[in-house]
Amino acid sequence: MDIKAKWIAADWGTTHMRAWAIGDNDSVLAYRESNEGMKDLQQNEFEPVLLRLIENWLDDNKVTNVMACGMVGAKQGWVETPYLKVPCVPIDNSQLTIASTKNTHIKVYLVPGVMQHQPADIMRxxxxxxxxxxxxxxxxxxxxxxxxxxxxxxxxxxxxxxxxxxxxxxxxxxxxxxxxxxxxxxxxxxxxxxxxxxxxxxxxxxxxxxxxxxxxxxxxxxxxxxxxxxxxxxxxxxxxxxxxxxxxxxxxxxxxxxxxxxxxxxxxxxxxxxxxxxxxxxxxxxxxxxxxxxxxxxxxxxxx
Amino acid sequence: MDIKAKWIAADWGTTHMRAWAIGDNDSVLAYRESNEGMKDLQQNEFEPVLLRLIENWLDDNKVTNVMACGMVGAKQGWVETPYLKVPCVPIDNSQLTIASTKNTHIKVYLVPGVMQHQPADIMRxxxxxxxxxxxxxxxxxxxxxxxxxxxxxxxxxxxxxxxxxxxxxxxxxxxxxxxxxxxxxxxxxxxxxxxxxxxxxxxxxxxxxxxxxxxxxxxxxxxxxxxxxxxxxxxxxxxxxxxxxxxxxxxxxxxxxxxxxxxxxxxxxxxxxxxxxxxxxxxxxxxxxxxxxxxxxxxxxxxx
Incomplete structure (x- = not known):
């Protein structure tokens, strides 16, 4: 089946990676998952792992946006995204971090985590x-x-x-x-x-x-x-x-x-x-x- | 140095074994320890491990008593010693368990642990x-x-x-x-x-x-x-x-x-x-x- 995603959603945590091909009106066209979590990947391995999962959903005639959240944005992840600080909205779109890729048909945006100073706490x-x-x-x-x-x-x-x-x-x-x-x-x-x-x-x-x-x-x-x-x-x-x-x-x-x-x-x-x-x-x-x-x-x- | 023990004390726990050669008036003549704890030994390995540590302290003309306590008396140990039940004296000498040995110059006594029924608890x-x-x-x-x-x-x-x-x-x-x-x-x-x-x-x-x-x-x-x-x-x-x-x-x-x-x-x-x-x-x-x-x-x- 030939699925082309309008955009791609990814939840990339410490131990798992989940990806969804999204169509019109936020409809889910396809879903794939992998146990290649952040903790098992070197920095240069994130792009190939991502591509292996989503390659078939890409349209070669355009750039597909990938919106990713989770530990993929940690220091040990793909690119470190600086935390937002409470009180804050949970996602501030002016603060997304772009992970640079060799493949020119995707553009990957990482959602930053949120931190609290006193008492110290973090989420991603x-x-x-x-x-x-x-x-x-x-x-x-x-x-x-x-x-x-x-x-x-x-x-x-x-x-x-x-x-x-x-x-x-x-x-x-x-x-x-x-x-x-x-x-x-x-x-x-x-x-x-x-x-x-x-x-x-x-x-x-x-x-x-x-x-x-x-x-x-x-x-x-x-x-x-x-x-x-x-x-x-x-x-x-x-x-x-x-x-x-x-x-x-x-x-x-x-x-x-x-x-x-x-x-x-x-x-x-x-x-x-x-x-x-x-x-x-x-x-x-x-x-x-x-x-x-x-x-x-x-x-x-x-x-x- | 030629040390002959009057008797031998052994504290044989989950991860360590400690042995003391005891002389007159409870004087400590020598001490040896090993990380060959109960958890790493099969039943038939306890005697050789013990002998390797204490062999030099034995007098070939007599039988030397070895008094041992700890997890060596657990189900997974050398011989299981049935628990005493509280309220009780901590050691009841009529309840010591003898671990049979091939070597005839030692006689090994194991001190039983203590259990409590309500609330359930155990010690060895x-x-x-x-x-x-x-x-x-x-x-x-x-x-x-x-x-x-x-x-x-x-x-x-x-x-x-x-x-x-x-x-x-x-x-x-x-x-x-x-x-x-x-x-x-x-x-x-x-x-x-x-x-x-x-x-x-x-x-x-x-x-x-x-x-x-x-x-x-x-x-x-x-x-x-x-x-x-x-x-x-x-x-x-x-x-x-x-x-x-x-x-x-x-x-x-x-x-x-x-x-x-x-x-x-x-x-x-x-x-x-x-x-x-x-x-x-x-x-x-x-x-x-x-x-x-x-x-x-x-x-x-x-x-x-």
Whole structure:
């Protein structure tokens, strides 16, 4: 099938690269993904990796714009894009960085991340999803949470990011279940809802006991034959409950919008519900594409 | 030098093996160590590893007793020793397990670990240090803390362990500083006392924010050029402060005795002091040797 993209959207993170061929009216014509994330690429490898994924979508008679967000714009990425500083709009089109390419049929724009000085914090990629969410909800004032390896809790007011806070809960879950003695007691995939709920309560109510509650997953498996799926679910609940304790000021008295993978967003929704919090999901892909689309359109309106 | 041991003490943990040749009046005649820990050995490799370390200390005209404690008695170790259950004396000499050997000039006794059913918890090795400490302080009633990969807080009454709680703080420090993005921001060895103290306060006062405080070590290094030694020291303080929050019931209103490596025990002593707690150090080696010595002597008195 011969697909020619009007423009191309790319979400290029630490471990994955996702690309969409976009047609008229922001329709998605095609999608491709790769596990060639930023962390595995040298600077000169970004262009060939990108071309391999999108080559078939290019029209040789014109220059196709590629709008990219994520860690591709980090210091270790393709080109470093200087952070915007809060309070700020999530995407400022006058601040896009162009990644120079040998191929003359593409022009690659990178969306900068956002930083906060006090307390110090950073994001790269999430600003685009926030921009997309705001595009779809221009009058929104409140709290957005983006679950992930490094979950972000973000306050939004008048289309601006006013402050945010990152919790490395996802990364902690990864290293604890893969690199500590707890790996002997947890399953890779299984799930037990009741154990997740126990974990949510424990983590939330006794945050200082986390180091002990984690060890008890191992002890429980040795002393009381704790099931591996139960251990994994309780671990997940413990770490999320801990985060929800720390992030209370964001979600108490706020209906939180969750933008993340469906699986993870559902966990956050459940966790909040167990603790009396309210939330709803917003599609991660829709947020990403709407954010990149707004950057593309403004670019286009300027050049016309 | 021709050293012949009266008996041999061995502390055989997950990652290390330590052996002492003991003479009259519990004098240490020689010491050897190896990094052939339990985790790297198959069942049939324990005897050859032990012999290589202690062979020169054996008298061919008699059988030398080897008193060993630690993970060598775990399921994955040489021979599994069934746990004692709290409340219990730390070492019950009627419960030692003999590891059978091909060599007829040694007789190897393993000290069992201690378990707790509710809440589930386990120790292997620390019971011997606790026994040693109690030997030297027979009237002690109170709290002992054994810092380490898996720190133990232990209540002792009338020479018995009444309850205990494990915090996997040391293991968390290891995986966080080696396997998360924080590794890019921390040094391997450096130290900054002021940063350690900041960490102690943060971890203790806002335990639910740990996932965010950890990420901020990375953000601070990117946004505000946080020094690597400062980041490492703050990480150490954060995790210890978190543990000291959880373990408050053990150390508030108690003068805690710390039994661990000098470096780690000093950190715990400092951390407690910063938060208004009192503690003093007791030598780890003295505790281990006194514990194994008491097991040896009782054995000997029975066989006489």
């Amino acid at each position: 990629g999430e600003e685009t999803q926030i921009a997309g969410f705001i595009n779809e909800n221009p009058n929104f004032n409140g709290v957005v949470c983006l679950p992930g390896t490094h979950a972000k809790w973000v306050s939004i007011k008048d289309r601006h990011i006013t402050s945010f806070k990152t919790y490395m809960t996802g990364e902690l879950f990864g290293v604890i279940s893969n690199h500590t003695l707890i790996r002997h007691s947890t399953s890779i995939k299984g799930w037990n809802q009741a154990s997740f709920e126990i974990g949510i309560h424990e983590g939330f109510e006794n945050p200082g006991s986390i180091g002990s509650d984690l060890f008890s997953l191992r002890s429980e498996s040795i002393v009381n034959d704790l099931d591996r799926d139960e251990a994994r679910s309780r671990l997940s609940g413990l770490l999320l409950g801990l985060e929800l304790n720390g992030a209370q000021s964001y979600w108490k008295n706020n209906n939180v919008t969750l933008i993340g993978s469906e699986l993870l967003s559902n966990n956050y929704h459940q966790g909040l519900k167990i603790l009396g919090g309210e939330s709803q999901l917003f599609s991660l892909e829709a947020a990403t594409l709407s954010g990149l689309s707004s950057a593309y359109k403004e670019l286009n309106s300027e050049s016309e | 090795g620390e019971e011997t240090q606790i026994a040693g400490f109690i030997n030297e302080n027979p009237n002690f009633n109170g709290v002992v803390c054994l810092p380490g990969t898996h720190a133990k807080w232990v209540s002792i009454k009338d020479r018995h362990i009444t309850s205990f709680k494990t915090y996997m703080t040391g293991e968390l420090f290891g995986v966080i500083s080696n396997h998360t993005l924080i590794r890019h921001s921390t040094s391997i060895k450096g130290w900054n006392q002021a940063s350690f103290e900041i960490g102690i306060h943060e971890g203790f006062e806002n335990p639910g924010s740990i996932g965010s405080d950890l990420f901020s070590l990375r953000s601070e290094s990117i946004v505000n050029d946080l020094d690597r030694d400062e980041a490492r020291s703050r990480l150490s303080g954060l995790l210890l402060g978190l543990e000291l929050n959880g373990a408050q019931s053990y150390w508030k209103n108690n003068n805690v005795t710390l039994i661990g490596s000098e470096l780690l025990s000093n950190n715990y002593h400092q951390g407690l002091k910063i938060l208004g707690g009192e503690s003093q150090l007791f030598s780890l080696e003295a505790a281990t040797l006194s514990g194994l010595s008491s097991a040896y002597k009782e054995l000997n008195s029975e066989s006489e």
